[in-house]
Amino acid sequence: MFYFSILCLLLGASSRQTHTQFFMSDTEESQNKTKLFTLTDSKGNTHSAYIEDLNKTPQKCIFYSLNNSEMSWTNTIPTTQEKAYSFHIKNPNLGPTKEFYSKSFFKELFPNFSDNQPPINNYFTQNYDKVSPIISVLATNSSLLSSSFNMPLREDQPGYYIWWLYPQQIKLAWTENSNEVRISWVTYVNFKPKFAYKQLFCDELTGFNDWQFPDVNTQDFDEGNINQRYQTVHTVHIKKLKEKCIYEYVVGSSCFWSEVYSFNGRTPFYNKSTTELEGNPADLIIIGDWGNGVLGSYTNYLLQNEMQSRHIDGIIHMGDLAYDLPTNDGRVGDDWFNMIQPIAARIPYMCIPGNHEAFNNMSHFTNRLRMPVTPENQGTNLFYSFNLGPAHFTLINTEAYFDESLYPGIETHDNWLIKDLEQANLNREKVPWIFVFNHRALYCSDEKKDCYHLTLIIRDHIEEILNKNSVDIMFQAHVHNYERCTPIYNNTKIVGDYDTFNYYYSPKAPIYVVNGNAGNFQAHNDPFKSNKDDWHMFGSEDYGYGRLKVYNKTHVYYEQFSSEKGTEIDYFWVIKNNS
Template sequence: MCIMQNQCVNKEKSHYSGTVNGTIHVVVGGGGSHLSDFTTAPPIWSIFRDRDYGFVKLTAFNHSYLLFEYKKSSDGKVYDSFTISRDYRDVLACVHDGYFSFALLSGGLSNPKLVAVSNFIAFANPKAPVYPRLAHGKSWNEMTVTWTSGYDINEVVPFVEWGPKGGKQIQSAAGTLTFNRNSMCGQPTRTVGWRDPGFIHTSFLKELWPNMRYTYRLGHFLSDGSYVWSKRYSFKASPYPGQNSLQRVIIFGDMGKIKRNGGSNYQPGSLNTTDQLIKDLDSFDIVFHIGDLPYANGYISQWDQFTAQVQQISSTVPYMIARYATDYGMFHFCIADSEHDWREGSEQYKFIEHYLATVDRKQQPWLIFAAHRPLAYSSNDWYAEEGSFEEPMGRESLQRLWQKYKVDIGFYGHIHNYERVCPIYQNQCVNNEKSHYSGTVNGTIHVVVGGGGSHLSDFTTAPPIWSIFRDKDYGFGKLTAFNHSYLLFEYKKSSDGKVYDSFTISRDYRDVLACVHDGCVKTTLPT
């Protein structure tokens, strides 16, 4: 069996492929002398045992395929065998041995040249649980905890120990998943970008009490009866849907990651955004990162770099990243997938309309739409060059839904800047106010918050008439719901955390019910 430090690193028994991790050890001492006895019970790392005379044959068919056979001397027949198949890149791939050495290369992938190599360093436990991240579960009172480790489900029992702060702690089991090179769609992820992702564990913490502070830690129960623990973290449970309490939401897109030593500058503002959010961690309750996370571009290790960068945030508040619909107190969020068809009649259009239509605006007055690519309005320069201010086929179908169901605000990323648009419908501003909106809901305010950290995007020279505020800088948006009648939006720069643009919305439930153009139930007069 493939083994390292007394641990089996590959559960396969007859064929080994891909990354070289662990060495297969074989005893072939049955050449002819008196035979030796085995222990009664085979160890977990023993695959095949035979107390008889025999020999081994290795057959290398080519550079990629090796056959091992154990034959008995009595008849020459094969009684045990295995094969190894791999390419040269599998030999080069990094695997864990408890000791690591780091190399500095110049010249990029096309002409790599070794500059320096570090001394070997060791980790107390290279398989230890890392990168905890929280997210909403399937219901408002459920939190998922996901983390990464080097432990397969056959080696440990993963779980989360959690409970009210200062109260009784319980344990919830975790599921374990992973993926392999063949799961990837092509280069570079299958070649130079591949790295063993380890194992991804997820546990569901259920029946949480609204707004209660909980503590948790990640646990692994090993086969020898010992435990591996993470440090202890904490989070605040979500409010009950419609609950009238202070609720604060962060939203942005396109952050990326960057090394602390400045070794990469493709997403130069990402550390400013990360550090500012960590500094402000006590002033918000949930994060919506609407697309373009690490810009891994086929290099799996960059996902680890990103999750490590945001860990202080994602381990403390829900960090929401995918398409879905979810409730958070007085908010109802509908997050669309701008990479798939959203036109009328499509499955996604039906999904969007269903979730916009089913919200109870009396309990959740603040209806928010979001997508990665601007499906509404952006005065980014390349949109203008294409004769549009949106993604192709963007708002023609969706704007009728926004108006019909009176969506308050639409948020987008993809364009790496900040821009706020007036309440608008069919290319027309329906409210000329700029800082405070009250009364009837007519038109949706669209906001681009794509300045999370990646290289900045230019605007058109002249702003369109619907553009209220534009800023080519790094920043993020913050929504604060004070109650069912008053909402504050703020745009903050990542460099200093100060507010550079803001507006408020105040209204009552009757304002949501009021009839506006294309926003009322259609009726037919009697004849």
């Protein structure tokens, strides 16, 4: 473990994206020197890195370069924020002690390295524009670090060499408890996990400003669909969060640390007075059927940009993740989780399963995602609900309707759904809006069986439940397009006297929205049928996602974005009188 820590120190100082060729060598020990790895430059010359005097503090690191000239440095890491990336290098070829920070480490040492050379193994590092004080704290807190330097290293590209050493697939999610979030990440070497967080700033003067180090739970999961391939999943809970505070955190192991992420302390509530809700809207991204590759990158790009310009409380993903999580022994899922990490590590990412998660009784969903766990969902996290702002959000899972072997079964799910919506409907005075999210569609307009007899199966199970409890909007995915409908009951449009194309006034039945086209390898495979039902209002085959904003007790706004065009393509208001 210590050897990899030194490797972190050697590689973690690079400041601009650089690539070099290197490979791990077999560990060799000779005359108190331990060989770490060997670098090969563009001319084929090899340079070996060693550590000397393992029991000495600070340890001495040595490069044997051309003509056996020695370059060495010690692990002197500055404690000030401004020089958090600095360390000292003693190199007889470069003259006196030279200090490096915000420079390319390898380029300084090996000018002959070529950026244009196609390396056998690529290695990327990237600097951060803002350096958090956490970096210097972690670098100097020996009680936390357990004999390692923990220089932060950011490796953005999945699938590259030593990526398996680095904490990856970082995800933030709300839990079954108020004022709590659950953060999970993955490693492929079971080093002792590390986690640190603190309150960054708050509109209250009270609270902690020191770094906190909660315990981390760890479990192994075999993600292989053909061969055994284990990942180690680490999970931590942050409790007693304050709604108007911003927190920052970092995850890692004894060797590698992630970059520092921040998040808002707002969480769902399960028991809150009406006065606390006033003036407190809910703002969420709604997305479905999102995979890797070029087609998924449209949405990834637009959503990351939106994060920078708008406040987002959370994201709801209505199933079909990665296409598919277990494919290629889990590597497709790995790449997808790493793609969304800049988003999911900062904004609570809430999911329900789709048909593409059915493999092995949805084991990839239940083990690789950490959704709310309740007695009602029997610890499976496959369906759940929460309140946020003036709205109740119910996330269901209807896959058992099509595969009765899936656990928990239909009866368990439907009994929970009836009870959940009945209680939400009785709580309208405090939480006036009810939204339901499901992967499969009850109403849609393409030519495939998904919009014909398969929709009838779901309607037969839950449409009466939705209508009886006055659900406001039913969000659906699965069909790879965007479609907005009128309020519908029993395949009949229920139009209000004052409704217009973009405004619904006190609707008498659920409004149905299909949002299943975030982008995946199946592409635009669901064109609309030519003879649409009269409840169809608007449709688009553009890749994209939606944004739901619950302003208050009477006004809800929804807009749909085209990821390809980078523009809004549809919107609607729901306005109702709660007097």
